[in-house]
Amino acid sequence: MDDPFEGDWGPPLSARAVLGGTAELPCDIRPPHHNDSAILVVWYKSDVIPIYSYDLRGKHSEKPLHWQDKDYLGDRALFRTTTEPATLSVNHIQEQDEGEFRCRVDFTTNPTRNSRIQLTVIVPPQKPNIIDERGKTVPAVAGPYEEGGDMRLQCLVSGGRPEPKVRWWRGETLLDSKDEPGEFPALRRNTLVVRELSRADLHAVFDCQASNNNISQPVSTSVAIEMHLKPLSVTILSSEHAPLSANRKYDINCMTVGSRPPAKLSWYMDGRKLTNHTDKVSQDGNMTSSILTFQPTLLHHDKVITCRAENPKVQRGIAEDTWKLNVFFVPILHLQLGSNMNPDDIEEGDDVYFECKVHANPGAYKVVWKHNGNVIQNNAKNGVIVQQYDLALREVNRSQAGNYTCVASNVEGDGYSNIVELKIMYKPICVPDQKRIYGVARHEDARVICRVEAYPPPESFRWTFNNTEEMEDVPQARYKNSTRHTQSILTYRPVTEMDYGTVLCWASNTAGQQKNACIFHIIPAGKPEAPYNCTLTNQTTESLSVECTAGFDGGQPQHFLLEVFDQHTGALQANVTSRENAAFTVQGLEPGKVLNMILYAVNAKGRSEPTLLEGFTLKVAEKQTGTPVPFEFTPLLGSLIGVVAALLLITVAILAALKMRSERRAQRPGDLPLKKATAPSSEDLYDADDRNPDVVPTNKDSDYQLTGSTSGTPLATQNTPDGLPPSSLPTQQTNNHLQGLPAYSHNDYNNYPTLPLSGEVTYAELCLARPTTLSTLTTDAKLASLGGGVGGLGGLQGYGSGLGVIVGGKPYTKEATVYACIDHNARPPKLDVPNVPSCATTPITTANVLQDSTVATVMSSKQHHPAREVVTVRTPLISTQESCV
Known part of the structure; x- marks a missing residue:
């Protein structure tokens, strides 16, 4: 049926709905007048087919009746009058729903009203697809991309009505990009390019959105960025x-x-x-x-x-x-001679320079120079100039030859250089401390060894013989040279007395001939001298040690024997031999034994005189139990009481002697030197006794000291040479003991001095060395044989006084002062005469207390050379300790 109001509808209203969404179609149901109301609303699709009705007529006035076309709408539609204007809501919009809808409204009194609505159905685009540079779809994470590189992503969108717009977003930020048509219809794309990615882009999320309306949310696809980052x-x-x-x-x-x-x-x-x-x-x-x-x-x-x-x-x-x-290390050193020096052509008197090159980190704070391990000190006065890295030696001598090193120090330690041996050419010289005296019998061979020091080694040797009458060369066939050991060995065989004497040895090398010959004495071989100055040490319950000084070996190699006997039984306890020196240690003795010991020196010619000693071993400590032992008077106690009594007598004698000396001091010559003496105390006597009981005192000095005055000058004192008896020397070699000349030495037999007789010797003093220990044996005083020079010195007789006490049955000898008076016209006295000659100028102040004296005689004769005499001191002397004049 035709609509009579078709021409009054006016232009249609627009409505939009998204596919699949809800469409809201408006319809005005308000009446034109207030006393009217709508009673029926009908909706048409395409103005032909009714699809929905809302009925308020009749019985539906209170409860409206809703109807919809089941074939078209199903249950998708609903008319609402509560909104302004009233709307028909259609859910699940489909594409066929697009078109024109008409709403007819019938009122109670007013005419029907029609309105048209044009519904547009919007079709959204499909979900965007993101493609990377390689054309592959990115599911959720793009990359990985390198730090500093570029990223290129494409977003592809298909479908959509109307045509959608494609955009890239990073969070809330719209990125600068441009969309454009794709290769196919209904395809849109947008390319995103990000250059020089930084570590801030790691895991960043990029969204690609496609939108063709403002009703619904845009469709989008998100992608995160994975990156590879450089080390920060x-x-x-x-x-x-x-x-x-x-x-x-x-x-x-x-x-x-x-x-x-x-x-x-x-x-x-x-x-x-x-x-x-x-x-x-x-x-x-x-x-x-x-x-x-x-x-x-x-x-x-x-x-x-x-x-x-x-x-x-x-x-x-x-x-x-x-x-x-920066590596710290111990200094590395290299030592070398100066660059312009020839190490093989350095002679005494040359200047020598050393350079020490140091490589160190940190630098060396100290450099020390050493010669044979000893530090070299700067001494410019003596020609030794020490600088940090240089050493200069001015006018070197052979003592400066040897090994030189430098030592540098830093915080890491001490660095040592290589060893540079400085070789200084010098003429041969004798090696000190070699054997100088050879004792040999007639028709026996003596192997005389001449050893020298030289650089370079000696090339030849020369020997001569001197028997005081003439000096003659020794044929070369009689000696054998060894330049390797810098020595020459002379095989010498004396046949007559004239074959004894002195042999001399010279060596020659490149530097020249030896200046001072090496002198050796060939003497008749004899027995050795007995050991002396023996001392007991380290006495225990089972052992003891004996140390002695070896005497002259008689010109032959010697060894030493010690025999130990039990003093009570006489049984031999030990027999010990010493090859090197006169020192013995005896083991395996019994405790608490008193021992007699006999020492010998032995060489090829026989055995020396015995040296007697007494010793003991300590007792084993016993447990003290039971009743105390009652007091017992023993011989030792009696001896001690005797000592005390003797000391009292000594004190009285000393006081008397001092008084007499003070009275006669005015009678002494005023121009003679005086020797002050200190009176011994009783403490000195007992101290010496306590330190070394039962031991022969050790006296390393000469047996006697001789002093005197010649025209106001004291006469020098010299020792008798050890190891050479006076009888074995020529006459002119025994006269040097009364002169102020060097003592006789085994190492120098040149120029044996004689005694000048200028002036007159008025006084002389012969002092016996003070014993330091108690002696259990008879003390032998060795009498020195002194030469008198040309014309003879005359007789020299000694007298003196001493102090003698008996301790435990053993003699104790205190120091004795012996006065000597020189009689130029007297003959040599006999040794067995005990009388003491009086001296015209010096009174004998101790004659009143002299009981027995030791007589020492000094003799001089050109024709007669007596051997050393031994006088037994059987009664100790009483000493007044007066000054020796």
């Missing part, structure tokens, strides 16, 4: 690159952060890869550390060590840290 930093962790000590192990740590994936660390030195390291990656992968175990040497000083962090998945993904090594 790499650092060698050391104490501000502190110095290292050579030959010590160190753990050097290197750490890198910021690399994705974790960086690989490697170590290099001068382009050479180091492998001795261990690496560790943190749990989050952000940090990698490496520990290099390194033992530097001095060759590593100033080398550069590099720690390299590398991400191989990133171009130019390398970071490095370097460390220039």
Whole structure:
């Protein structure tokens, strides 16, 4: 049926709905007048087919009747009158729903009203598809991309009505991009390009949105960015690159952060890869550390060590840290002679220079020069100039030959240089302390060894013989030279008395001939002298030691024997031989024994006179139990009482002697030197007794000291030469003991002096050495034989006084002062005459207390040379300790 109001409908209203969404179709049901109301609303599709009705007529006035076309709408529509205007809501809009809808409204009194609505169905685009540079679809994560690289993504959108717009967003930020038609119809695309990606782009989310309406939300696809990052930093962790000590192990740590994936660390030195390291990656992968175990040497000083962090998945993904090594090491030294010196052509008197080249880190703070291990001190006055790295020796002598080194010190320690041997050419000289006296019998061979020092070694030797009448060369066939050992051995056989004398040896080398010959004396062989100055040491319950001074060996090699006997039984306890020296240690003795000991010196010619000693072993300590032992008067106690009584008598005698001396002091010549003496105390006597009981006193000085005055000048005193009896020397060799000349020495037999007789010897003093211990044997005083020179010195007779006490049945000898008076016209006195001659100028102040005296006689004669006499002191002398004049 035709609609009578078709021409009054007016232009249609517009309505839009998204496909699948809800369309709201408006319809004005308000009546034209207020006393009217709508009673029926009918909706038409395409103005033909009714699809929905809302009926308020009749019985539906209170409850409206809703009807809809089941075939078209189903249950999708609902008319609402509560909105303004009233609307027909159609859900699940489909594309066929697009078109024109008409709403007819019938009122109670007013005419029907029609309105048209043009519904547009919007078809949204499909979900965007993101494509990477390789044309592959990106599901959720794009990349990975390198730090510093570019990213290019395409967003493809198909479908959609009207045509959609495609945009890239990063969070709330619209990115600068441009969409354009695709290769196919209904296809839109938008390309996103991000240049120079930074680590801030890691895991960034980019959205591609497509929208063709403002009703619904745009369709979008999101993608996150995965990246490979360069190492952010790499650092060698050391104490501000502190110095290292050579030959010590160190753990050097290197750490890198910021690399994705974790960086690989490697170590290099001068382009050479180091492998001795261990690496560790943190749990989050952000940090990698490496520990290099390194033992530097001095060759590593100033080398550069590099720690390299590398991400191989990133171009130019390398970071490095370097460390220039500062290696401390002990100084290295090289010592050499001056560059212009020939080490094989240095003679005495030349100047020598040394250079010490030092390589050290840190620098040496001290350089020390050494000669044969001894530090050289700067002494410019003596020609030794020491500088830090140089040493100068002016006018060198042979004592400066030897090994030279330099020592440099720094905080790492001391460095030692090589040894440079300084060889100084010098003429041969005699080696000191070689055997000078050879004792040999007639028709026996003596092997005389002449040893010299020389550089270069001697080339030849020459021997001569001197028997005081003439000097003649020894045929070369009689000696054998050894330049290797710098010695010559002369085989000498005396046949007559004239064959005894002196042989001399000279050596020659490149530097010249020896200046002073080596002198050797050939004497008739004899028995050795007995050991003397014996001392007991280390006495225990089972052992003791004996040390003696060896006497003259008689010109033959000697050894020593010790026999130990039990004093009570006489049984032999031990028999000990010593090859080197007169020192013995006896083991395995019984405790508490008193022992007699006999010592001998033995050579090829026989045995010496015996030296007697008394000793003892200590008693074993016994447990003291039971009743006390009653007091018992023993011989030792009686001896001690005797000593005390003797000391009292000594005190009285000393006081008397001092008084007499003070009265007669005015009678002495005023021009003679006086020797002050100190009176012995009783403490001195007992101290000497306590220190070395039962031991023969040791006296290393000469047996006697002779002093005197010649025209106011004291007469010098010399010792008798050890090891050479006076009878074995020529006459002119025994006259040097009363002169102020050097003592006779085994090492120098040149120019034996004679006694000048200028002036008159008025007084002489012969002092016996003070014993320091108690002696259990008879003390023998050796009488020195002194020569008198040309014309003879006359007779010299000694007298004196001494103090004698008996301690435990053993004589104790105190120091005795012996006065001597020289009688120029007297004959040599007999040794057995005990009378003491009086002296015209010096009274005998001790005659009143003289009981028995030791007589010492000094004789001189050109024809007669008596051997050393021995006078037995059987009664000790009483000493007044007066000054010797």
